[in-house]
Amino acid sequence: MAPRLDFHALLVSILGSGNVYFQPPSNVQMNYPAIVYARDYATTQHANNLPYRYLKRYSVTYIDKNPDSSVPDKIAALPMSTFERSFPADNLNHDIYNIYF
Secondary structure (H helix, E strand, C coil): CCHHHHHHHHHHHHHCCCCEEECCCCCCCCCCCEEEEEEEEEEEEEECCEEEEEEEEEEEEEEECCCCCCHHHHHHCCCCEEEEEEEEECCEEEEEEEEEC
């Protein structure tokens, strides 16, 4: 499976539903709770002047009405995950993480 699809499957398993969206267009009607993610950065490590390791980073946003959900803790526990910020909008809570995968 492609690495992004592996990451998608991991997010679906964490959320426990299919409400996981990769770069959704504005006309998509999302169901909540949901995870929205997009690739936003990549890093390359070099050895002997050649690319040795290439990692893609994804911005992952968990959106839910419940401010005390356990899902953000599960996302934060993923390897190479860092918490970016949290904010409320439209009566929904948004938790944003950066995850290298």
